[in-house]
Every structure is written in structure tokens, then in C-alpha cells.
Amino acid sequence: MPMEAVKPKRRTRIQTEKREIILEAALEVFAQHGFRGATIDQIAEAAGMSKPNLLYYFRSKEDIHVTLMQRLLETWLAPLRELDDIGDPITELRSYIRRKLEMARDYPRESRLFANEILQGAPRVMPMLEGELKELVDEKAQIIRGWMRDGRIVRTDPWHLIFAIWATTQHYADFDVQVRAVLGPDRGAEGRFEDAARFLEQLFIEGLKPKR
Amino acid sequence: MPMEAVKPKRRTRIQTEKREIILEAALEVFAQHGFRGATIDQIAEAAGMSKPNLLYYFRSKEDIHVTLMQRLLETWLAPLRELDDIGDPITELRSYIRRKLEMARDYPRESRLFANEILQGAPRVMPMLEGELKELVDEKAQIIRGWMRDGRIVRTDPWHLIFAIWATTQHYADFDVQVRAVLGPDRGAEGRFEDAARFLEQLFIEGLKPKR
DNA sequence: GCAAATTTTGACCGATTGGACAAACGTTAG
DNA sequence: CTAACGTTTGTCCAATCGGTCAAAATTTGC
Numbered sequence: 001m002p003m004e005a006v007k008p009k010r011r012t013r014i015q016t017e018k019r020e021i022i023l024e025a026a027l028e029v030f031a032q033h034g035f036r037g038a039t040i041d042q043i044a045e046a047a048g049m050s051k052p053n054l055l056y057y058f059r060s061k062e063d064i065h066v067t068l069m070q071r072l073l074e075t076w077l078a079p080l081r082e083l084d085d086i087g088d089p090i091t092e093l094r095s096y097i098r099r100k101l102e103m104a105r106d107y108p109r110e111s112r113l114f115a116n117e118i119l120q121g122a123p124r125v126m127p128m129l130e131g132e133l134k135e136l137v138d139e140k141a142q143i144i145r146g147w148m149r150d151g152r153i154v155r156t157d158p159w160h161l162i163f164a165i166w167a168t169t170q171h172y173a174d175f176d177v178q179v180r181a182v183l184g185p186d187r188g189a190e191g192r193f194e195d196a197a198r199f200l201e202q203l204f205i206e207g208l209k210p211k212r
Numbered sequence: 213m214p215m216e217a218v219k220p221k222r223r224t225r226i227q228t229e230k231r232e233i234i235l236e237a238a239l240e241v242f243a244q245h246g247f248r249g250a251t252i253d254q255i256a257e258a259a260g261m262s263k264p265n266l267l268y269y270f271r272s273k274e275d276i277h278v279t280l281m282q283r284l285l286e287t288w289l290a291p292l293r294e295l296d297d298i299g300d301p302i303t304e305l306r307s308y309i310r311r312k313l314e315m316a317r318d319y320p321r322e323s324r325l326f327a328n329e330i331l332q333g334a335p336r337v338m339p340m341l342e343g344e345l346k347e348l349v350d351e352k353a354q355i356i357r358g359w360m361r362d363g364r365i366v367r368t369d370p371w372h373l374i375f376a377i378w379a380t381t382q383h384y385a386d387f388d389v390q391v392r393a394v395l396g397p398d399r400g401a402e403g404r405f406e407d408a409a410r411f412l413e414q415l416f417i418e419g420l421k422p423k424r
Numbered sequence: 425g426c427a428a429a430t431t432t433t434g435a436c437c438g439a440t441t442g443g444a445c446a447a448a449c450g451t452t453a454g
Numbered sequence: 455c456t457a458a459c460g461t462t463t464g465t466c467c468a469a470t471c472g473g474t475c476a477a478a479a480t481t482t483g484c
Contacts, residue, residue, distance in 0.1 A: 037248035129393035167383035181341035207419035
């Protein structure tokens with residue numbers, strides 16, 4: 001009995017298109033209300049179709065969420081994957097921080113969707129965190145540790161450094177309404193992110209440069 | 213017509229006790245599932261009483277949440293309130309960061325409850341963010357800015373500095389399952405927070421000390 | 425001890441939820 | 455044209471939701 005691909009998943013043109021529309025709508029709704037707070041009706045309306053029609057393309061609400069999270073993790077980890085051993089450590093880290101901040105600015109819904117999932121205890125992505133994510137972080141932490149051993153950046157905990165970069169950048173997406181409420185309407189979104197970029201650059205990069 | 217207190221709120225001993233039990237249970241449930249994801253039945257069961265009995269002490273689910281958020285904000289902002297103009301800037305900021313990290317360690321449910329509320333767009337606490345919170349942050353940012361003007365710490369954006377301290381410390385409560393998944397079971401909770409404290413001290417404090 | 429006040433409960437309600445299903449509607453290959 | 459296939463819809467359902475209510479059980483003030 002030959003081992004075939006688990007799912008052939010032959011898809012019509014319409015199926016491909018409609019699934020895409022649904023996922024886009026679901027991202028909007030899930031990011032705003034969380035998994036349990038979101039309803040299939042809301043997603044269906046946002047996608048411009050009836051509920052039974054939506055359930056023709058996805059078997060269940062959970063199915064939509066799982067598909068969404070799988071895709072999300074790929075694009076979400078892309079910046080960290082690009083962190084490279086070759087090249088100047090400071091430049092590499094500066095680029096990573098900048099890319100992460102740009103993602104918080106350009107894909108806030110994705111950030112909030114992810115934050116929601118983790119906040120609820122990651123019931124649907126725990127295996128991915130312990131597998132794929134942990135491996136990637138460990139690998140990159142070793143690279144950073146190497147830089148520290150060579151005295152190219154100051155010595156500190158690479159894992160917590162990565163956590164701090166995640167926390168500070170994603171904060172501008174996840175806690176956006178709080179940031180806006182505190183800063184007031186003086187500066188628009190562009191200004192806020194410019195200021196944030198400057199601040200994070202100073203905080204992390206200046207702090208990491210080897211003394212003398 | 214004399215202006216009296218808006219609500220006399222004469223409370224029985226039992227009322228005081230039971231309301232406390234309910235709030236404790238609600239904190240647990242709301243922190244894990246968010247407002248919409250939590251059900252009155254869940255809270256009632258966690259509080260060890262029947263649903264109608266719970267609704268005898270709180271008029272509605274919303275009523276519980278509002279009460280919880282009001283109390284939360286007070287204790288949540290306490291560390292920032294303590295940030296004082298007198299005394300050494302470095303010492304003050306070090307204490308603030310340590311206190312915030314301790315709160316993330318000792319009151320993770322409170323942190324997650326707050327994160328949930330902000331993530332959903334702060335529908336029930338927006339006025340408090342734009343009022344009380346903004347005023348407090350602005351006041352403390354001015355103090356920090358004063359320190360910078362006097363050359364006692366390096367010049368940077370005080371508001372974003374506060375955001376960064378919030379983000380990094382609360383990360384250990386809100387994203388706890390992710391942190392644990394990535395770090396693995398090697399070190400217990402104590403070890404994680406020790407490492408985090410050391411890292412954050414280095415990141416913020418070393419970075420803020422005036423050069424030469 | 426006892427009446428009044430407070431607390432607790434079981435039964436119930438309308439609204440909303442995720443999802444099922446068959447019938448109807450399109451579309452296209454022969 | 456028509457049979458086969460893919461798509462869409464209206465209707466329906468059981469479960470769960472937040473919340474009500476009257477009656478029963480308990481506590482409290484005197």
C-alpha cells in the first residue's frame with residue numbers, strides 16, 4: 001500500500017478564491033474578537049456570503065482558525081529566519097528589529113490574532129511553539145551567543161533578548177489603542193512608528209555595541 | 213436637594229464575602245477566556261455557587277467585569293505612581309522595572325485580563341486610558357525628561373521608554389506559555405524570572421547610564 | 425423564639441450559537 | 455439538450471448563552 005500525500009486537495013478556481021476571501025475576513029474578525037468571541041455569521045458577512053456557503057468551503061470555525069494560524073506562523077517567523085550568521089551582528093540585529101516593527105505596523109491584525117491565541121494558553125498552536133518555534137529560536141540564539149563570545153556585541157542572554165525584541169515591537173500592534181490613548185492625537189500613525197523605531201534602535205543597538 | 217453619595221451601598225457581611233469570592237473566580241475565568249469567551253456558568257462554578265446565586269450579587273456579567281477592571285487599574289498603576297522625582301534616577305527606574313516584573317510574576321492573571329481588554333480595543337476602559345492613565349504617564353514622562361535634561365540619564369523618548377518597560381515586563385505574564393515553550397523545562401519559574409530580571413536590568417539600566 | 429430580611433435554588437425564557445441538510449441554482453463537457 | 459458536477463441558499467436543530475422569577479431555605483434583629 002503506497003504512502004500517498006495525506007490530502008490530494010484538488011481545488012477548483014472558485015474554491016481557491018473563496019477560501020482566500022474567507023481567510024481574509026476571518027483574520028479581521030478573529031483579530032478583533034478572539035476565537036470564542038467571533039461568530040461564523042460575522043465572518044460570513046465580512047466575506048460577503050451566507051453562513052452555509054462559508055461552511056461549504058471550511059468544515060468548521062475551528063478549521064478556519066487552524067488554517068489561519070498555520071499560514072500566520074510562517075510569515076510571522078520570516079524575519080527571524082533571515083537573521084544570518086554572516087554579516088555584521090549590529091547590522092543584522094538592527095534589520096531584524098526594523099523588520100519586526102514594520103510587521104507590527106503593516107500587519108497589526110496578524111499580531112493581534114497571534115497574541116489572542118497565546119493569551120488563551122495557545123490551545124491550538126502549542127505543538128508549533130514547542131517544535132518549530134523553539135528550534136528556530138534556539139538556533140538563532142546560538143548565533144547571537146557566538147557573536148557575544150567573539151566580543152562583537154555585549155554579553156547578555158540571547159533568548160531574553162529575542163523576547164524583548166518581540167515584546168517591544170509587537171506592543172505597538174497589540175496595545176495600539178493604549179499607545180494612541182497615552183500619546184494623544186498629536187502625531188499620526190507614521191510619527192508614532194518613526195519615534196518607536198528611533199527609540200528601539202537606541203535601546204537595543206546602542207546597548208549592544210561592545211564597550212570601547 | 214442635597215447631593216448625596218451616588219450609592220450608599222449598604223452591604224451585609226455575606227455580601228462582602230461572596231462578592232470577593234466571585235471577583236476572584238471571575239479574574240481566573242476572564243483572564244483565561246476573555247470577556248466574551250467567559251460564561252457566567254464558568255464563573256459561578258469556579259466560585260462554588262449557582263448561576264442565579266451569583267447574579268444575586270452582581271447584576272450582570274458586565275457588572276462583574278467593570279468592577280474587576282476598576283480595582284485592577286488601581287493596583288496596576290501603583291508601581292508607576294511610586295516613581296519619584298526625588299532620589300537617584302537610575303535607582304528609581306531600576307526599582308520601577310523590578311516592581312513591574314514582580315507584578316508580572318505574582319499577578320499574571322491581572323496582567324492577562326488587562327491585555328485581553330486592550331487587545332479587544334479597550335471597549336470598557338477607554339475613558340480611563342485617555343484620562344487617568346494618560347495624565348499619570350505624562351506626569352512621569354516629564355520627570356524622566358527632566359532627568360535627561362540634567363544629563364543624569366541618556367536622552368531618549370520618555371513615553372516610548374515607559375512603553376518598552378511595560379511591554380518587556382508584561383510579556384512574561386501575557387506570553388508565559390510561549391516563553392515556557394521556547395525556554396523548555398530546564399529552569400523553573402523562579403529561574404526564568406531571575407534571568408529576565410538580570411537581562412532587563414542590563415538592557416535598560418546599562419543603556420540609560422550617562423556616558424562618561 | 426419568631427417575624428422580617430436576606431440568601432439560595434430549580435425551573436424557565438428568549439436570543440444566539442455552530443452546524444446539518446436537502447433542495448435549488450449554476451456551469452460545463454459531451 | 456442534458457447529465458454530471460460544483461455552488462448557493464432557506465430552513466431547521468440542539469446546545470448554550472445571559473438573565474428572570476417565585477418559592478424555598480437560611481440568617482438576622484429583637
